[in-house]
Amino acid sequence: MSNGIVLDGYPDERRLSIRDRIFLGEGLFETIRVTQARSRHAELHWQRLARSAKCLGIEFDLSLQDWKMLLQQHISQEKLQEGALKVILTGGIASRGLTEQGKHPQLLLQTFQYARQKKPMRLISSDWLRDARNPMYGLKTINYLEAILARRKAMAAQADDVLFYNTVHHVTETSCANVFLIQQNKLFTPPLADGVLPGITRQRVIAACINQNISCTEKSLTQQDIGNAEAVFLTNTLQDIQSVCSIDELVFSVEHPLLEKLENQLNKI
Structure with missing residues (x-):
């Protein structure tokens, strides 16, 4: 070594x-x-x-x-x-x-030490777009300046975090979490090719869906997809699954049968 x-x-x-x-x-x-x-x-x-x-x-x-x-x-x-x-x-x-x-x-x-945040997240759209071809978005690097600036803007707007889009206006992620949508009891999450970090909890959620026969599709997501979502949630290592209550002017339910099912499954693996 x-x-x-x-x-x-x-x-x-x-x-x-x-x-x-x-x-x-x-x-x-x-x-x-x-x-x-x-x-x-x-x-x-x-x-x-x-x-x-x-x-x-x-x-x-x-x-x-x-x-x-x-x-x-x-x-x-x-x-x-x-x-x-x-x-x-x-x-x-x-x-x-x-x-x-x-x-x-x-x-x-x-x-x-840290405390898990139970309250639902309020998101706003980022002021700038990300280039999905930038290889840095696929790596967990120590350079967090973009995330710092974005989070500060969110806090100034009385929100908790930002939602990033890439240059073709597809959803990517927040400053520190992957994004999932629930539509008609099916899960959708942006593909890594859209400029997304391969999150560990994201990987575990996809595996849990396979294990529980829950439909989970990696596909490019638009603002229209967000508007049609029944629920939105975020995933990262420290929080596991965290509900989203709003994105800009859109409001979402923070309770959904799939959320509870996934949380229970993640606790087992």
């Missing part, structure tokens, strides 16, 4: 080099839920991190077994029973220049 490990709460000599390419926005991260002092879906997070690291050319040779061991050791060390673990993979150290390839990337581990 050649990746260096930096744990939260450790001495200053383990600080990052100023030459690490993470300071150019080159880095990846995973946020992993911890329940009953155990990491959840560690393998799915490892798979995504490994894929993303390969796309960016960042060295990541940690085996799945070592990954799980590392997570569990840190959870035990921090005495975390319920909460989350954030793992950042830096771009590594390099000389100046945009095209330089970093060496000796580091893994940063930080535990934290």
Whole structure:
């Protein structure tokens, strides 16, 4: 294992080099839920991190077994029973220049606690469109500036988050969650090709639908599709499933039989 490990709460000599390419926005991260002092879906997070690291050319040779061991050791060390673990993979150290390839990337581990938000989400449409051809939307990178600006705009408008569209006006995602619509007891979610992050909970919901014989289709979604939806919900690692009560002027029911069924199924897997 050649990746260096930096744990939260450790001495200053383990600080990052100023030459690490993470300071150019080159880095990846995973946020992993911890329940009953155990990491959840560690393998799915490892798979995504490994894929993303390969796309960016960042060295990541940690085996799945070592990954799980590392997570569990840190959870035990921090005495975390319920909460989350954030793992950042830096771009590594390099000389100046945009095209330089970093060496000796580091893994940063930080535990934290959080409260699951039960209240339904109020969304507004983003002021700008996303280019689905931008490869960064398919990677969970540490560069969250767009999400920060969008979330601030939403809060200024008395909303909770924004809903992004791509340049052909297809629904993509919010600042930190994937989107699902319910129409006639069928689920629909945007395809990854529309500029969507391959979310871990998104993946689990699709798998749960297959297991429960619930129709779930990946298709490009328009504003008209949103207007015809019976319900809308969001998915991410920390919140699992969260209902949407409104998007701009549209209002949605926050209760639906499929929502309860999916929530129960996700709790089992």
